[in-house]
Amino acid sequence: MSWLPTLIKACYFLAALLFILGLKRMSSPRTARGGIVWAGYGMLLAVLATFFLPDMHNRGLIIAAVLIGVSAAWWSGKRVAMTAMPQMVALYNGMGGGAAAAIGAVELIGYARGLGLLHAVPDTSPLRPESWAVNGLPPTLSPTELALGVLGALIGAVSFSGSLIAFAKLQGWLDKRFVFAGQRAVNLLLLAAAVVVGILLATGHASLPLILVFFALALLFGLMMTLPIGGADMPVVISLYNAFTGLAVAFEGFVLGNEAMIIAGMVVGAAGTLLTQLMAKAMNRSIGNVLFGSFGAAAGSEAQSIEGAQKPIDAADAAVMMAYAERVVIVPGYGLAVAQAQHKVWEFAQLLIKRGVKVKFAIHPVAGRMPGHMNVLLAEAGVPYDLIADMDDINPEFPATDVALVIGANDVVNPLAKTDPASPIYGMPILDVSNAKHVIVIKRGKGTGFAGIENALFYADNTRMLYGDGQAAVGELVTELKAIDA
Template sequence: MSLLPTLIKACYFLAALLFILGLKRMSSPRTARGGIVWAGVGMLLAVLATFFLPDMHNRSLIVAAVLIGVSAAWWTGRRVAMTAMPQMVALYNGMGGGAAAAIGAVELIGYARALGLLHVVPDTSPLQPESWAINGLPPLLSPVELSLGVLGALIGTVSFSGSLVAFAKLQGWMDKRFVFPGQRVVNILLLAAAVVVGVVLASGHVSGPMIALFFVLALLFGLLMTLPIGGADMPVVISLYNAFTGLAVSFEGFVLGNEAMIIAGMVVGAAGTLLTQLMAKAMNRSIGNVLFGSFGAAAGGDAQTIDGAQKPVDAGDAAVMMAYAERVVIVPGYGLAVAQAQHKVWEFAQLLIKRGVKVKFAIHPVAGRMPGHMNVLLAEAGVPYDLIADMDEINPEFPATDVALVIGANDVVNPLAKTDPASPIYGMPILDVSAAKHVIVIKRGKGTGFAGIENALFYADNTRMLYGDGQAAAGQLVNELKSLDD
């Protein structure tokens, strides 16, 4: 039996290595699938090792919970469409934050119950020489453990409620933005109040009403911090709450003395923080603005008037333009995902390549509804990685591009981000599609994008609109291109 704690810690160490190596492999599309498997094996190992902890109780309930969670994840993972993957990520991330918050709540409630008991004896355990055991209950938390438990509960609760709002917005159940006068002040006051109550709890003054007030304030702050966020900034929100959840799990892991939780949480928190910084840079926003600003809000003033009209083109003319072009850049967006047009678009690209046309795919860092969304769709269709270029790489090539084909992208190609200070997306780096010699946009209709603003690109002199469903329009282009060779 003396070997058991050592074996458990060895399993946790191996699981941590698999987490880190798996995350490293996820950095490349070529090895990402294997990285996910490695990390999954690490998590399975950590869960199994936890069942053998000497002081583990209620194993039957834990097994039941694991089976329910795995079944739900398997079912949703198989049935949820790729277009709904961002909201599923937001929902699952919220569940992780909620789990960390629940751990903090249980620890605080246990601490309050322990303080109400009279019989207090020193705990002589060599693992916690300065702690106290009370009538068989777990030892009282040390001041550091109590502080980290409160901090993890605060962060996890904010991530939970904020992620649920993000899910509702992405699912279309809620308006994209909700703003009221003085909202920023209210948010700051809510956060300050939650921190003050948290400090009181961390100082050892734990009671039922204080715990309830703490979680209510944290929940409200998470809700109100996310409500004013516009759809164009949702990728930043998802990565931010991902970092929050990781940190919360790590802090609660310290409270529980669970090395696997500490390391896994830190890895997720660090990765989420770096991703948030990259996304904020891609949106031209500071981290402070991400935390406390009203995302997607206009900078103020009157919006620019867009002159001209949208000019339609039929599939035959569009196919001819690209068939005899030297360079074509294809820009996919969320509309491509909705139409599930990635396979038809890749078929069309292959036909162009056979004709000697140089084809590339351009990906904006926040294309779609979350980072990497478009990359996953293109990889699913079999597009080679060397044909996919990011924004910084492809932007200098647009002036030498004969035709830029935009499919379902809107805000990430909108020139107003550079020209209109009153635009909600002003200052956001964009794909310089308007610099191409000709632009063809496949779009269902004349509606606005997720940010809810008009796109000046659609009215430009060098732009033609091919209206219709993305998959159907791509299929027409394929047929027209094939007919040129008959």
Template sequence: MAWLPTLIKACYFVAALLFILGLKRMSSPRTARGGIVWAGFGMLLAVLATFFLPDMHNRGLIIAAVLIGVAAAWWSGRRVAMTAMPQMVALYNGMGGGAAAAIGAVELIGYARGLGLLHAVPDTSPLRPEAWAVNGLPPALSPTELALGVLGALIGAVSFSGSLVAFAKLQGWMDKRFVFPGQRTVNLLLLAAAVVAGVLLATSHASAALIVAFFALALLFGLMMTLPIGGADMPVVISLYNAFTGLAVSFEGFVLGNEAMIIAGMVVGAAGTLLTQLMAKAMNRSIGNVLFGSFGAAGGEAQAIEGAQKPVDASDAAVMMAYAERVVIVPGYGLAVAQAQHKVWEFAQLLIKRGVKVKFAIHPVAGRMPGHMNVLLAEAGVPYDLIADMDDINPEFPATDVALVIGANDVVNPLAKTDPASPIYGMPILDVSAAKHVIVIKRGKGTGFAGIENALFYADNTRMLYGDGQAAVGELVASLKEIDA
């Protein structure tokens, strides 16, 4: 069947188009669901085409692995709560990086065996479509393939171990930040050692000990790079490791000569890189600081916050918003924890029926991953034209009668603009404090995920409505219905 390779490449081309079109549709909340479906069909087509590659080995094992992976993903996808979605994304992203690193490991072991440095290695590989040569040795890797294989393995290993740490932090299994003196220097030395080991591997010095040392250093660097990162910076970390995984997959695709891996990896890598830049800008951090800085490290003694938090009853808060002209609702991770998005939209609909102009304000890094709040509001059925980004909504806060903050903390903290010693100083925030009145729904008086006290809660125009997010909004709904009765 001489036409089979051409058909496989055509399937890869169609799959690549579906990846790109799917990603394009994901750029808008209105078409994101369809984009995911398109990209999913592209992946299915690429996987099916791969099974027909000439001389493909171990199909039974591959099918078994695919079935296990699909079953695990289906089960977890249906059972994991929306609040746990960020750590699931981090975990799945780490699996992608680990897969790319595993491909690099197999290729490096085969390369070392071809040099006569290793012997107890199987004579077949399911990864390279051209299979092994007749004499039992793997096909020779060109210098470019070898360099890309090493680079992909390095990036994939870093993404794997770093994503596991991010998962553990988000899951609450690990302290949010872990720092020690000289940590940045240690990290740079680990990276330098991993790069040196990689250069040696790429220049015909492959050996079992060197391969093990290379992966050990790469995995350790991923761990050490992520340990000092605070919880407030997790959106940046997730998007960064997403870019890493895409690049790693693309590089390994070059080694395997697999067009689908090359294109899919490049698309994911490019999208992840752009998203990381946007997230870093939203956090007022450079990419270099994301890679090597100790996130959230304060530069001095923080300013003392004067005043006291002033509570308000749900009935009084409902009256304030019922007779307001403009209300802006600011959701945060606390809304996700309380699963209050449906109640919030019910409350917003009641206000709109009264003639109140209602908008939802979204900070780029609100929640635990990019787009977290947008997903929650879309799940509740909030129309997209009522959702405004930070840059669009900030000029409207001075003309806003009431800003209702639900579970948000660091993204509305005025210290980001007033306190140079604050860990979040310089981070663009939602200018909620500029509204005429601010109502904050919060479970208690504790600090946010970054562990920073919020000056907004002590401002003269702020009132605190304490309680679970869903219960508190439910009280607002009940009070508003009583006014309309």
């Protein structure tokens, strides 16, 4: 079947087109669902084509692994709540990096065996049997393939362990930060050691002890790099590790000679890199500052004291204020996700719209715990896309807004980002909620946000606090608004 390799390459090419077109469609909320489906079809086509590679072995084990993975993904996709999507994305992203690192490990062990250093290792690679040289034959990995395999393994291992820490933080299993004196120096030493060992492996000095040391250093560096990062930086961290995973997959695809892996990895790596830059820009910080600046570590030590007191309001007065307003802007945050209040919020917005109130939703680029978190929640509730505005578009409209309703957002509406140079979030672009004529904040209590920074907005003269669970508080607003219309 001389035509089979050509058919497989054609399938890979079609899969690559589906990846790229799917990613393009994901750039708009209106077409994002279709984009995910297109990319899914591309991945299915690439996987099926791979099974027909002439040198593929252990198909039974691979099918079993695929079935286990698909079953776990299907179950978690159905069961995991929207509030837990950020940590699920972090976990799945880590699995991709771990898979790339595992491929690199297989290739390095095969290379070492080909050098005659690992005679006891069985010749059972299901991925690239021809690279497992036997009987003293020279290894088939070229110097370029070996170097890219080591680099992909390093990046994949860092993404794997770092994503697991990000998952644990978002899940609430770890403290938001872990810092100690000399931490940056320790991290740099770990990275330098991993690079040195990687260079030894890439220059042909492969042995099982050296391979084990290499992966131990890479995994440890991923852990240590992520532990000191504050929770408010998680959107950037998730995007960055997504880019790492894509690059690792692309490098290992080159080693395996698999075009689908190369293209998919490059697309994911490029998209993750661009998204990371956008997230960092939205926080007015460099990626290096995110990784090494210990953002959020200054929790509870804000330099600028905040005068005044938080002024409460009840649901009846808040409902009346918005019922007779001309313009209302609703600002969702992670508290809305925790309370699963998106459906109630949209019900409340619809009641306002029926009264002739102009309603918009304002989304900060890093609101929630991952990029696009709030957009997904609002889309799930059925909010029309034309009512959702980005930060740059909505900020000029706040001075003409009668009421800004903030639900669970904290750091992304904190005026200290503009007024206090000593604040950890100083310089971060925010939603200019404080410029609205009136501000109503729905909040469970008087605590600080995820970054641990006090919010000056809550003490402003034009701000009133509606305390309580997000869904319950909005439910009260709906009840009071209906009573006005009755």
